[in-house]
Amino acid sequence: MKNTGLKNEALVGDILKSGSLVITEKNSAGVRLFKESDMSDGVISGKLTRPNYDISELKKSIDTSIFELIPNTPVQGPDTVLRSVYNVVTQSVQDLTVEVQKLNVEVNDLSAKVSELEIVSESLKIEADNEKLKANVADEQATIANAQVAITTIDLQNAVQNSINEAIQRVSLTARNEALVQENESLREQLFGLSAQTAEGAKSGANNNFTVKVTNPKNYPDADIYTSTSHNAGGGRKMSNTIEVSNVTTDLNITNVAFTFAGEPNWFKVKNGATTIAAESSETYQLEYNNDVIGGSGTGPGKRGGLKPRRRRIGWRGKATTYKNRTLTVKVTFDDGSTDEVTLTAHLRKNRKSG
Secondary structure, eight states: OOOOGGGOHHHHHHHHHHGGGGSOOOOTTSOOOOOTTOTTTTOOOOOOOOOOOOHHHHHHHHHOOOOSSOOOOOOOOOOOOOHHHHHHHHHHHHHHHHHHHHHHHHHHHHHHHHHHHHHHHHHHHHHHHHHHHHHHHHHHHHHHHHHHHHHHHHHHHHHHHHHHHHHHHHHHHHHHHHHHHHHHHHHHHHHHSHHHHHHTTOEEOTTSSEEEEEEOSSOOTTOSEEEEEETTOOTTOEEEEEEEEEEOOSSOOEEEEEEEEESSSOOEEEOOOOSOBOTTEEEEEEEEEOHHHHOEEEEEEOTTSSEEEEEEOSSOOSSOEEEEEEEEEEEEEETTSOEEEEEEEEEEEEESSOO
16 A cells, blocks of 8 residues: 555644645646645645634533532442353363263272272182182192002003903904904805896996896897797786896995886886885896787677677787887986986797797
């Protein structure tokens, strides 16, 4: 800001000395202009009028004694402080109050802990007394035990000698037992094992856990199951073939045995038999002609009512025929959930006459 107008002490001093003479005069238009460097910039002057006073009346007003007015006696108020100071002090008091409450809680907690420690201290004193008592008893028992150790040492030496003798006997018996177990396993393998079964012409499954053997009086080199018969072989006659299913395991049981014939005509079937086979056991199943396919005796309506025996020939040719490429699948399920199967080939020679 510029140091002009009444802010300039030099200008104010000149005005006090010379009055309005130091102030720029107005122009013809009645406007006072100031230059940029003019110190009187912003100072406006006017005419001073001196008022006319009635001195006698003025003296009367000054000399008048006014007694009706109540004297201006200052009222004594209560002691006060600034609000800013009051707020700070009040907040300090509140903080201290909270701190005191926390300290009181901490003191209570510490007092409780002291009480607990006093209780623990008393308990430890009792335990210490008990330990002393136990120590005294242990000393007495140690004295008695030392006397017994001498006696026991002799007994122990005798027992060690006996145990050595027993160990020698046990080793000998263990060796004999292992030899007997191996001999038993060998005999069991010869009686129930896979090699014994396959040596007799049985077929084994992929897992070598069971075998299937066919008894076939009329052997044929190209078929596991072979028979030769006439066209009226049904008639309720059984086939001469049987199937022996053997469980060659020592710890698994067969829980199901299923037979599935493949090929047409389905000229034979397996007679119902056992569906479970225990470990190291066998079951034999009889084969029989399927009379519903190859023919046999039956009944039908007669000329005069009622039923009359008659002969059926379902899917059976009158001339001699050979039926090849038929299979019988034997599938077993073990109690551990595993399965295995053996597939047998079947060959039938149907003669025109009984053969």
